[in-house]
Amino acid sequence: MAEIEQEALPAPLHVRVRDLPWYTPFAWLRTGLGDMRSTPSGTLFYGAAFILMGVTVRQLFGYAPEHTMTLITAFLLAGPFICLGLYEISRRHETVAQVKLLPTLTAWRANPSGIALFSLLLALIVAGWMRVSVVIFALFFTENLPDLALILSPKFMTDENLTFLLVWLGAGGFFTVLVFAVSVVSIPVMLDRDADTFGAMFVSIRVCQANPACMLTWAALIVLMTTAGFALWGVGLAFTAPLVGHATWHAYRALVE
Numbered sequence: 001m002a003e004i005e006q007e008a009l010p011a012p013l014h015v016r017v018r019d020l021p022w023y024t025p026f027a028w029l030r031t032g033l034g035d036m037r038s039t040p041s042g043t044l045f046y047g048a049a050f051i052l053m054g055v056t057v058r059q060l061f062g063y064a065p066e067h068t069m070t071l072i073t074a075f076l077l078a079g080p081f082i083c084l085g086l087y088e089i090s091r092r093h094e095t096v097a098q099v100k101l102l103p104t105l106t107a108w109r110a111n112p113s114g115i116a117l118f119s120l121l122l123a124l125i126v127a128g129w130m131r132v133s134v135v136i137f138a139l140f141f142t143e144n145l146p147d148l149a150l151i152l153s154p155k156f157m158t159d160e161n162l163t164f165l166l167v168w169l170g171a172g173g174f175f176t177v178l179v180f181a182v183s184v185v186s187i188p189v190m191l192d193r194d195a196d197t198f199g200a201m202f203v204s205i206r207v208c209q210a211n212p213a214c215m216l217t218w219a220a221l222i223v224l225m226t227t228a229g230f231a232l233w234g235v236g237l238a239f240t241a242p243l244v245g246h247a248t249w250h251a252y253r254a255l256v257e
Contacts, residue, residue, distance in 0.1 A: 013189075013199040016257040017206045022213035024254060025221055025247070032246030035090045041101045042089045046245070047238030050229070073133070073172050075226065077126045079244070080183040081119050084108060086245025087188050111190040117197040118186060122179065129175040136171060140164040180219055181208045188252035207255050218251065 036043045053075070075082070088107035092099045108115045137145065140163075146156065182201040189200040208215045222244055229237035 013193065013195045013203065015189075015193075015203055017203070017210045018255055018257065019210050020214045020254060022217050024214050025218040025251065028218075028247040028250040028254065029221070029243060031250045032090070032243050032248075035093055035246040035249075036242055038093060038097075039089050039099045039101075042086070042099065042104065043242050045101055046086055046242050050237035050241040051235055053237070055235075073129065073176070075230075077129060077175060077179045078122055079222070079226070079241075080179070080187050080248075081115075081122055083241070083245030083248060084115070084187060084191075086242055087191055087249045090246045090249035091188075091191060107191065111194055114190040114195060114197045114200065115187065118183075118190065118200070121197070122183070125175060125179055129172065132171050132175075133168065136164070136168050140167075176219075176223075180215075181205055184208060184215065184218070185248075185252040185256060188249055189256065192252070203256060211255065 084107050085104040088104040088110075089099050089101075092104070140160075146161075182204050184204045185207055186197075186200040186204045189195050189203050190197070193200075195203070225240035225244055226237075229235075229240040
């Protein structure tokens with residue numbers, strides 16, 4: 001029985017993490033753009049899905065800035081799982097010139113237990129952030145909530161509102177750094193190496209420790225492109241989200257041996 005249980009344990013994940021310059025993420029974006037051009041069906045499908053998500057957020061919660069802003073940041077936190085099919089397109093494109101869309105829709109089958117557990121952990125973190133965000137709004141705006149247009153305007157920058165923004169951004173930053181550290185290459189590692197959830201998360205943490213400047217650049221680019229995608233009425237996500245997804249796969253290839 002002990003031997004059977006020992007065999008059931010996942011094999012240790014032995015990888016080497018490279019140390020890369022701070023500007024390397026720009027090369028990942030260029031390579032990701034090549035994947036988008038080579039697989040237009042994937043870009044159109046996933047791009048349309050991201051547009052639908054962005055428009056839905058604006059239509060359903062546009063009246064409630066506390067929900068709109070929270071869901072936009074939750075999109076960032078859930079990004080590693082949302083882009084799963086895009087990772088698979090880039091993975092297949094390394095060996096196949098023309099990648100078919102349909103098999104990428106079930107990419108999770110490559111490592112169902114690992115990806116399922118990782119997705120559950122992401123969902124718990126996202127749920128925690130959504131609760132914290134709503135509480136922060138409730139504490140600072142006990143009566144009338146400002147609309148999203150006012151929050152994004154210079155008129156909103158009073159001393160009291162600046163305190164709110166600092167608290168809200170600080171809390172959001174904590175959740176974002178946490179998710180980024182454990183997920184920057186986690187799903188690509190699970191797809192490519194059949195790794196368990198915690199082993200893949202540990203590789204992501206090692207990547208961040210070995211490449212602080214490079215990861216800071218990459219995180220800033222992700223936030224910038226995602227924010228720009230939502231700012232363009234959600235339509236910009238059709239380009240920025242697939243680009244980030246493909247580039248993330250190439251980040252994994254560049255960072256992990």
